[in-house]
Amino acid sequence: MTLKERINAANEEAFRRMAAADPVLVDVAPASQVIPGMRDRLILHSGPPVTWERMCGAQRGAAIGMCLFEGWARDAAEAEGMLARAEIELEPNHHHATVGPMAGTITSNMWVWVVENKSFGNRAYCRQVESFQQFGDHSEAALAALFSWRDTWGPALGQAVRSLGGIPLKPLIARALQMGDEMHNRVVASSSLFANVVAPALAASGLPAEQVQSTLHYAGNHPFLFLGLSMAASKATMDPVRGIESSTVVTAMARNGTDFGIQVSGLDGEWFTAPSPRVHGLLLPGWKEEDAGLDMGDSAITETAGLGGFALGGAPGILAFTGGTAAQALAYSRDMRAIAVGLSPNYLIPALDFEGTAMGIDIRKVVQASLVPVIDTAIAHREMGHGIIGGGLVRPPLECFTRALTRFSEVYSAAREA
Amino acid sequence: MIRKTVVRRNRYLDSVFLMQVARRMSERPGIEDASALLGTDANRAVLAGLGFEVLDAGPNDLVVALAGEAAAVDAVATDLEAWLAPGVPGAAPDPRSLEEALRTRAADLAVISVPGAHAAREARAALRAGLHVFLFSSNVSLEDEVSLKLEARDRGLIVMGPDCGTAYLAGAGLGFTNAIRRGPIGLVGSTGTGMQEFACLVHLAGSGISNGIGTGGRDLSDAVAGLSTLAGIDALEADPATRVIAVLSKPPGAAATRKLAERLGRCAKPVVQCLLGGEDTLDDAVIRALREVGVEAPAFLLPRTDPPFLGLRPEQRHVRGLFAGGTLCYQAQAIFRQAGLTVHSNAPLHGMETLEDPDRSLGNTFLDMGAEYFVEGRPHPMIDGTQRRRRLEKELRDPSVGVLLLDFILGTLSSPDPVGEVLDLLPGGLCVAASVCGTEGDTQGLESQVRALKEAGVRVFPTAAQAARFCRDVALTLQEGP
Amino acid sequence: MKAVLGELLQGRPVFVNIGVRAFGDTLRQAGFEVVQVDWAPPAGGDPRLAALLDELL
Incomplete structure (x- = not known):
């Protein structure tokens, strides 16, 4: 087989594994009990590896928040000192089968969604989505939501999920895509569908009425609840795609507010990075362009799996964020076909005559067309201490893909000659 | 008749979409009943009522229930994914690559007109996908041309070009072509406007072209050794x-001459070879080809003597030819050379003078206005006559000019009114001779273009060679002097 | 040797047009099927990357 044939065959296999994924929410549990390699004094974060020195303001703020949440420090100043002296370890979520939105910070006592890909037996994890701490706000009010999640909502949802014997996510996602969600920046329908599924189990859980009521209220009213699940489902989908020899399919796109990084199946373990780009979109009242931090979060795992920006055509409602038209949203989804291995047999978009979303980003095609994926995302402040300030669309730097392609050529052309 | 139920776990699909799928399935011959639905309790009850075995299926599972002839039911059941594939594609955007294009539609031939630096890459991709190539792009290296044509030969394909302007294939006109009838004469040519002129004359003589295969101007160089010419001859044979x-x-x-002679020598069909630049003209070749298919050459193709042009002032001694068609410029030079006349040109025939500054005519000058110098960053004169018009204005200001020779090329991609672009300047106190290459079917209208020229006092000839011969005769009298 | 172009000359060819749209338009107007490629220079015109793609894609 020629190298090209090997690559095409490997990418077909990658696509097959993506299409065959069967992500099921099986539990909600503390990170220390479920995430491989989780340990004390370790903060997992979004994006490729980064040092405290290079870490952006929002992620630093989130890391300080985690030190306070875990009780490692009494105040922000002490936490900042510990982090600066590297007394707290920092590792990317992606190195632990995990993803986290925005700053993505996860520590031992943070409860996480546990999603198992039943077709391959692997598990992936994601923390809950909220609009303050993960954006770099470490105030007492911001941390309150983390404590409620740890003490009230997480345990209750875990029990409900276990009592249901797990919740298959693929059908939920497929349905929500036809209700105007794209599974990244708009998860309103899927969050409601999820609330409908867990409500009876919560009601029957036997937990204290106050906890049940609070959790029902949380699940039924949090417009971004399902993002944590679509991220975990996407991560569970993409991990079995890692390490396929000769495959040029992207297995992760992740950002830490400093660097944008991608990983490629046939180059497992390596990151290909370039500076994080600016997000183009709308800011909440009171914020200006110069306040905005650079692109951040593991949530681009949804685009990696063929959702998010790749499904924009079915989510015209999200265009309020970008000032675009419904026709542009459709064009984005169609454009993505040019850089994908194929179309999802599972995730269909009515507005595209029930064609599937483009799925499986091929770095060769990205470079060939000079067309990078489209990602829709939220915007954090460039400094710590603030919640969400806006949202919009972002494009990864093309350099990530050209570097990966160059490296791929080095590895595989050399292998062929050897 | 059999009944069969198929379950796909965790396969949620929209119910309206599933109804469309079921309808398409039930339209298939041999299928009497088809249902596609999610395995909710209610739906399973419906299926049970229809007499289908109710399998273990949940509300997130897709159930397809089929009844009909065994073969048809099995065919649908085993090919379920194809039935679940989306139906009518919407107004999809154009594909961005050949590979993507071929996923939507199998094709036979790639027409390539991208910038020269990228053309070889696209052409190679097309060959490797099994497509013949019509390569309009110029500025493709000789090395690339040879490797492309060798690859084409090995794959049983043909590369027409680079720099190929014209082809007629199975009734399709590629590039710059005219509305010509199909007929018994096959054509292989390395010159675009030469092929257009030849095909139009054949058509006007009442015959037609079976297929016309362009090869690109360098094909019969020794480096390329006629790879595409030989492939074209094979095809037409x-x-x-x-x-x-x-x-x-x-x-x-x-x-290349030896190779071509060897191939033509064993050709199973009659061959007419036209080598431009010598004594042969396109008109002669057309006459010979017509003869081979039993058509007598009509009078307009035969050499004739035109009345001389009178009324030039003594200082009006020079002929200026401004050509849109490079081959026609070449042919006119050959006609002048045979009469012992010297011509300056930016594209000189062997033995003619090179015009050092293409912007400054000298003595008798024939300009190929489609040459790189004139079209760099500007449209070709066949498409847009602006450059030629400017040059014409310049020539008209030169008191030494007595004769103008022009060609007008009609057909697809050509200017919608080539004559109209310069008509107001003509004849401007001198002798103007012109030929119009086209047919009555061309959108510009052969008759109306010719009439406009004639009404302006231009001597219009049915062939480019005749127009050149007329100018040659005038030039000879000017040389003799009063 | 099999004659090249045989099927093409005797059938009804389908074309792919890569580049100037007018080439495809005239064929389409004449009733032929044409797939237009929305072409852009590969790898944004970077020759080094284009060479890599030649090997890999």
């Missing part, structure tokens, strides 16, 4: 619609 094969080219290299 095997083509039942072709009774005679005409080969048009400038003089080939020595090695």
Whole structure:
């Protein structure tokens, strides 16, 4: 087989594994009990590896928040000192089968969604989505939501999920895509569908009425609840795609507010990075362009799996964020076909005559067309201490893909000659 | 008749979409009943009522229930994914690559007109996908041309070009073509406007072209050794619609000449070879080809003597030819050379003078206005006559000019009114001779273009060679002097 | 040797047009099927990357 044939065959296999994924929410549990390699004094974060020195303001703020949440420090100043002296370890979520939105910070006592890909037996994890701490706000009010999640909502949802014997996510996602969600920046329908599924189990859980009521209220009213699940489902989908020899399919796109990084199946373990780009979109009242931090979060795992920006055509409602038209949203989804291995047999978009979303980003095609994926995302402040300030669309730097392609050529052309 | 139920776990699909799927399935011959639905309790009850075995299926599972002839039911059941594939595609955007294009539609031939630096890459991709190539792009290296044509030969394909302007294939006109009838004469040519002129004259004589295969101007150089010319001859030899094969080219290299002679010598069909640049003209080749298919040459193709042009002032001694068609410029030079006349040109025939500054005419000057110098960053004169008009204005200001020779090329991609672009300048106190290459079917209208020229006092000839011969005769009298 | 172009000359060819749209438009107007490619220079015109793609894609 020629190298090209090997690559095409490997990418077909990658696509097959993506299409065959069967992500099921099986539990909600503390990170220390479920995430491989989780340990004390370790903060997992979004994006490729980064040092405290290079870490952006929002992620630093989130890391300080985690030190306070875990009780490692009494105040922000002490936490900042510990982090600066590297007394707290920092590792990317992606190195632990995990993803986290925005700053993505996860520590031992943070409860996480546990999603198992039943077709391959692997598990992936994601923390809950909220609009303050993960954006770099470490105030007492911001941390309150983390404590409620740890003490009230997480345990209750875990029990409900276990009592249901797990919740298959693929059908939920497929349905929500036809209700105007794209599974990244708009998860309103899927969050409601999820609330409908867990409500009876919560009601029957036997937990204290106050906890049940609070959790029902949380699940039924949090417009971004399902993002944590679509991220975990996407991560569970993409991990079995890692390490396929000769495959040029992207297995992760992740950002830490400093660097944008991608990983490629046939180059497992390596990151290909370039500076994080600016997000183009709308800011909440009171914020200006110069306040905005650079692109951040593991949530681009949804685009990696063929959702998010790749499904924009079915989510015209999200265009309020970008000032675009419904026709542009459709064009984005169609454009993505040019850089994908194929179309999802599972995730269909009515507005595209029930064609599937483009799925499986091929770095060769990205470079060939000079067309990078489209990602829709939220915007954090460039400094710590603030919640969400806006949202919009972002494009990864093309350099990530050209570097990966160059490296791929080095590895595989050399292998062929050897 | 059999009944069969198929379950796909965790396969949620929209119910309206599933109804469409079921309807398409039930329209298949042999299928009497088809249902596609999610395995909710209610739906399973419906299926049970229809007599289908109710399998273990949940509300997130897709159930397809089929009844009909065993073969048809099995065919649908085993090919379920194809039935679940989306139905009518919407107004999809154009594909961005050949590979993507071929996923939507199998094709036979790639027409390539991207910038030269990228053309070889696209052409190679097309060959490797099994497509013939019509390569309009110029500025493709000789090395790339040879490797492309060798690859094409090995794959049983043909590369027409680079720098190929014209082809007629199975009734399709590629590039710059005219509305010509199909007929028994096959054509292989390395010159675009030469092929257009030849095809139009054949058509006007009442015959037609079976297929016309362009090869690109360098094909018969020794480096390329006629790879595409030979492939074209092979194709026309095997083509039942072709009774005679005409080969048009400038003089080939020595090695290519031998190869071509060897191939033509064993051709199973009659061959007419037209080597431009010598004594042969396109008109002569057309006459010979017509003869081979039993058509007598009509009078307009035969040499004639035109009345001399009177009324030039003594200082009006020079002929200026401004050509849109490069081959026609070449042919006119050959006609002048045979009469012992010297011509300056930016594209000189062997033995003619090179015009050092293409912007400044000298003595008798024939300009190929489609040459790189004139079209760099500007449209070709066949498409847009602006450049030629400017040059014409300049020539008209030169008191030494007595005769103007012009060609007008009609057909697809050409200017919508080539004559109209310069008509107001003509004849401007001198002798103007012109030919119009086209047919009555061309959108510009052969008759109306010719009439406009004649009404303006231009001597219009049915062929480019005749117009050049007329100018040659005028030039000879000017040389003799009063 | 099999004659090249045989099927093409005797059938009804389908074309792919890569580049100037007018080439495809005239064929389409004449009733032929044409797939237009929305072409852009590969790898944004970077020759080094284009060479890599030649090997890999």
